[in-house]
Amino acid sequence: MQSKHLQIFLLLLLVAVYKTAAQDAYLVSGRILDSVNSQLRNNATVQVKGTTIGAITDDAGNFQLKVAQKLPIELLISAIGYQSQTFLITAVGKEVNILLQPQAMVMDQVVVSASRVSESMMKTPVSIEKLDIRAIRQSAAPSFYDALENLKGVQMTTLSLGYKVPNTRGFSGTTNSRFLQMVDGVDNISPGIGAPVANAVGPTDLDIESVELIPGAASALYGLNAVNGISNMKTKSPFKYEGLSVYQKIGVNHIDDDLHSPTPLYETAVRYARVIGKRFAFKINADYMRGYDWIANNMRDQNPNANVSVGLTGANNPGADLINNYGDESSDRRTLTLDGKKYVVSRTGYAEKDLADYNLHNLKFDASLYYKLGKGAELSYTYRIGNVTNLYQRGNRIELDGLQIQQHVAELKGSNYFLKAYYTGENTGNSYNLRPLGENMDLAFKSNNQWYSDYSNAFLAATDNGSGVADAQAAARAAADNGRYQPGTQAFDDKKNELIHINNWDKGAALIMKTGFVHGEGQYDFSKYVSWIKLLAGFNYRDYIIHPDGNSYVNPESYTDSTKLNTIFHYYSYGGFAQATKTFFEEKLKVVASVRADKVQYFDPRINPRIALVYTVSQKHNFRISFQNGYRFPTLFEGFSYVDNGGVKRLGGLEVMSKYFGVFENSYVRTSQDAFIAAVNNDINKNGLTQTAAIEKNQHLLIKSNYNYIKPEHINSLEAGYKGILFGGRLFIDADYYFNVYKDFIGQVELTKPDKGTIGVDDSTVFYAYDKTKSTVYRMWTNSTGIVSNQGASLGLRYNLPRQYSVSANVSYAQLLHISAGDALIPAFNTPQWITNISLGNAQIFKNTGFNISWRWQSGFDWQSPLANGFIPAYDVVDAQINYAVPKIYTTFKLGASNLFNKKYYQYEGGPVIGGLYYFTVIFDDNFQRK
Template identity: 25%
Template sequence: MMMQKPLPLSLFAIVIFFFSPLLAFAQPATLTGTVKDASTGEALIGASVLVQGTRFGASVKANGTFEISGIAAGTYKVIARYVGYQPQILEVTLSEGGTAQLDFKLRESVRVIDEVVVTASKGRAEKKLDAPVTIETADIQAMRQSASPSPLGAVAKLKGIDFVERGINTVDITSRGLNTQFNTRMLTLIDGRLATLPGLGLPQFMLAPNPASDLAAVEIVVGPAAALYGPNAHAGVVNMLTKNPFDYAGVDLTVRGGTQSLYDINLRYADYAGNFGWKITGQWMDANQFESGNIFMFVPPAYIGQNQTLLNPETPTGLRISRATLDNFFDLGYAYRETEVSAMRAGLRKLDGGLYYRTDDVNLRFMAGFSSSTGFVGSNFGVLEANDYQIQYQSLQGNGAFGKLGWFFQVTRTANDAGKSFQLHDRAEWFAREAIRLRSLPGGATLTRDQLLAQVRRDFIDSASATIDQSQLWDSELQLRYDIEGFELVGGFQYRFYNPKGSYLSNNPNLVLANVSNFLSIDITATEIGGYLQVDRRFFDNKLRVTLAARLDDHTYYDPQFSPKLSLGYEIVENQNLRAGFNRAFKVPVILENHLFLFNGAARGNVGGYTVRDGAPDAQGNPTGNIVAVYNPLRPEEVNTFEFGYKGLFERKLFIDFVAYYSRYTNFISPAFQISDGVRTFAYDNRTNRRVGVLEDAQGRPLFPGIAGQLTTYFNYGAAVITGFDLGASYYFTDDLLLEGSISYMTLSNAENPFEAQGIPLLLNAPNWKFKGTVTLRNQLAPGTFLVLHARHIPSYTFRAGRWNGVLNDRTVVDLTVGYEWKDVGVTIQGSVNNLLDNQTPDVLGSPIMRRFFSVQASYAIGSFLNR
């Protein structure tokens, strides 16, 4: 066999000479650097560094440095981000096979005037200062440093917002009045998808599967926003934004403990490899619930004219019943304190995750989550205790661009199961029924209260008072964006399908349905279809911004609704803008307002209308007497609003935000009111001309005890005007010292109330004035320290909704948070006091009184494991 000769050295040198340019071209570049706090020089461990327009990125290591390799030569923009800091973008040119260094110095984001928002123009990023609507924001730092048990407590500081704590872990967010125990005038979203309970129609807020540690920001559009967001964006939009794994990679562990035996653990892990990212987040929270002082009574109907009465110290009922009468009710087993019918616990169990894929042109993400919650939820008829109330969702979303054409889509399924939930007043009624049964037995008349409670059939009570809710919602949207010759166009199509099933609805699966005279509807599904288009154009060297938008929505039960919008924004000088606009919005009655069915029909939705007469039904349930009032079927509520606003920044220190509004409401939907008492007045179903308040069989015979003719329901008022203003100011003494304050005022006038003669008032159900102030200090007590002191004052006002009727006294709440950040090790420790002055007025009638609350929180964060 012939041996091959080695390649001559001269030939090898020639090959290397000719191919060396190609070998050099194949050598990638490397980027190194540091990310530090601009004020203290501390390394920001875990900060993310991304090369824009590529898949390359890294997290800052424990020594404060980062390294990104494998980048092709060229000029790039590189962005560094860290929670609570303003992002910084630097430009770098990388040579073939070379190494370049960038040193980032980030400033803490106390200056919210530099914020960028996405909710104002439905997905388009823009500076908050330039937004064509009034928009309020709470960022990660604000939520983490909130003294409230809920991270959404940060929203309480925001201008123009009505914030209600209904317990340790449940909140409510509204604006611009006409509040009830059941607020549905603000559309609630999470990452742009609908986040309401499919059957109840209430916002999910803290019951949602998304744990607290995965929240990146909350953006709230204050005022009508139906032209882009559709029905029920009537008073605004609350959009909770979550963290993606590319910008927020790493591990985040937060542990919180406090009074009321609170412990709250959040754990989040997120990372990415090339184009793929993922995250998984969990939360476990338990606490003892605060008490409200509610007493729930049940007595035979003939005694006081109704079979259930709520008794609260602030209500007229509480003033009307004497102490002796109440003590007698307790002895007989007719009255029960909330602590006797509820375990008074609050809890959250949450698991949420997502898979992400991104390129330069496409972003895709699949997200899913599950939550099980225990806590109090508002009800116009009492208090609903969510007990193992389960919510799950699955969502597929995507966005990107084909050339100049931008696109976005999402499809989401949401389902809920009420678990072991119940209404406290229902449970009290079944306790009382058991007491009546026991007293009818031999020797029962002498039983003491304690003996009664020991002998009641608790398993039977649990079953009889259980709330069933197994509802589903499908929500989808397709949106397109296109810029052409100075016009910015955005248009889209939305489809929603509601499939409710609940024991509080007229398709109650526990009832043997009789006939239509009982107002029991089998199919109560509903569909909403809508399309929208918005056009933005700037004139006069971009000083004048004109925004036109319109939307058309069609609903199963109602005629199409047209929602136009016009906004004019003018930049007087740099960073000072005037804005004027008009919006029309609709609130479509939610499933519950149409199909409610409680108390054997004494509380009903209004899908067919009712007539109230002064004559009792005859023996067959037919009407007698004269007509007192006619209540037509519910129609969508309409509001037409004119706004004028000003935003100004002076010397990057003083920021002023002012908005005044004039809103004319027509056909606005009432809270649940009793329109007939079954004693002097009697209600009849307009579709059948039959009595209500009693469930009948096919022969018209009562199935269960009831009060013939008694009815509590929803209806449309005539018209009213709400005018008001919100004025906010922020002053930045330094980058580390911020003072914020706001004043809000609104009033209801020119009311046209066709039911005033029946004793049904038209109320604002919100305070006329709100006063808020916040001081934020960073690095003032010592480097790394922070202090947030917030105070808000809510003057007294009258509140009436359903069975809640009374006056809320003045409420002043002071919150304090003090903490320290070890940025070089990723550890933060803070202590907080919520309601420092221990004010004992509830946020709303019937809700727990949030007494002084202490908590301590520690968090530990490290950066990406795969991109160091």
């Protein structure tokens, strides 16, 4: 009902705001054609010189302008792949045909992100990918954000239907804090989560103008942990794109799905922009999407060898830890002595599909005001808000229920400078963690002591009655579980609703974070003051504002002063950069040198330099090489997290946060504890040793922690590449190679701290390690103790065929080279060795009709994460779309499919199974018909 009201509201908004002011105006119309083959050209820009009046040609090459100026007027015409030109209009009344001269493709494309100043895409000092309006419209992906997956070198991890995580150059994850994502230069990170929530609070498909993506380290210019890459989504200016646009998508997923019946997906979006006078303009955007999410139901056992010594494996393993089942994890297991044997037994837990709400919702809105001050200066203010409900994964699977992110952005920019300030605030609403929910559903039914006692008694009773061990284990579980909350019952729903509102993961499951940050930055181009060199400099400041909630974050001062328990605390950083660019040898050699300094609270300043060279053999052949180092500082969660969850305490790695607990100084590596317990049980069960003798025999397996408080992660990166244009401008080639070396890689390690005694001093600590009730497990954020390196290469090709056909292909290779042996914190590479994309399209295969089809394949790879480890099989999918435009009513119809053949696959262990999504979209776009 809520969505119907929203759609009615949007339609009323459409009627209310769409008015045409045509008084005292005449019509200028015509067509734009390719001068070589006389093909009609869509997406060409036609503008009246000296005004903001303009249009963009439709798919039939037509344009119309309503002009009130006196004749003659001069039109400025430009299009990607063609030389810009002017055309004089001296009379009206008949259509004009304008011929454009082809230019080698991409040579005239301009990008900003690579050097923070405008430059030719052919001559950027580092690898960069760009999606412009034309590429976005022709993409076979359901949205512009989905289209990022087809860019060279990009790996996308799908957490849910509405939550995708992009990454480049290895070490991917479900929370990618190594990849910086911006909207108009504004970081759209979720402060508490420590990474963007996909595009939940980003631009709509109606407002996106282009996306620039830099694979690899970019922290020398951007800081802010941009060590794996950055993307910058540029939105449309109302001065350039004025008018009304409406977008309606209807789709369906879960076709032929064993887990759910076919379910509709809806998305409605509206954009309205208006220029008032010559100086003022505004735009508003609204978007609402709803559907039913992909389902994660992987029931593979992660603890298959727990009871090998007593012959219980597979379905008979009472200590199973099923991936998408919560409440049977390591902290929910005990070793029971039954009939003289040691059995590892876990609580039963609940499947994700019984705990999660897979209904997906995303409502977002933004409004912007712009004012031209003169001399090229512009002042703007933007407000964004997004509210999202979908599935997310950190260490556990999380139900984001009503997560809300708000941004306020103010910016003053001129031709050679900008000043920007913004605030981002977050409220996780009614979100909850599925693992503690499963655990506490079981505990609400029966305490661990009672459940394991009932289990033991039922097992002994069954064996006394002649049952075999496997049957007795099954009977024991059934008896111990008798009367527990059953999914689908009112009692289950009532208890679940109670638990998801308790903000303590030892008793409930609520995820409450109310964090925010203020950010300021500026940049100035001094080039006009220095004739022999281009000089750029900038600065930034950020201050996180953390509201302690007692579970995700606590004020560390409250450890010794309870009055500080609810006191807000801060985490700040500041830095600056300078960049110099100089050309030599008649501008054939461009040298770009930059240096950045960052100071983050609790750490000494760090310096990030970059040196890059671009050699232009000719305008069509450019070679580049660059070297830089970079630092990634701990995110808010990595530094300050404080979580109690089922016997596992998660702590941020900053000394101010975790020194109070003394974990790093006095703990065993958790994996060594597991190996030690398994060896002790084996000697008891198979070799007849006493428990004491088995512990003393195997205590050498325990490894004392040598980890320490968290430090910044450091990367040295070397990149080389080539961009070239061949065959008269029809073939574009972009190739690159990179080599990275990481030190102090940030990650998590599980450590076990004895409740009493000092390791190496008291022999009792080994007995505490065997009895889990006498030790505490900590999951600590820290650094790898060794060196990590990786390398890779990618190749992108695009060829323009006759009659407006084009084919493009890219292939990326990634390899993990070295990880130091003996390091319990093994950085998860989580990256396929090969990723390939091939697409074929034509924007005008018939009159007003275009299509695009793409094929994507990636090789299998190993996945590691706190939730689950495993092998991800190779998969390939086909996306396709066909579109038909009706220029007279400014409307385009698009029929498409993501995963056309409905192949089921998943992209990470514990993630959802992804099938086909089929959709039909109607776009009314008068955005380019400026009045």
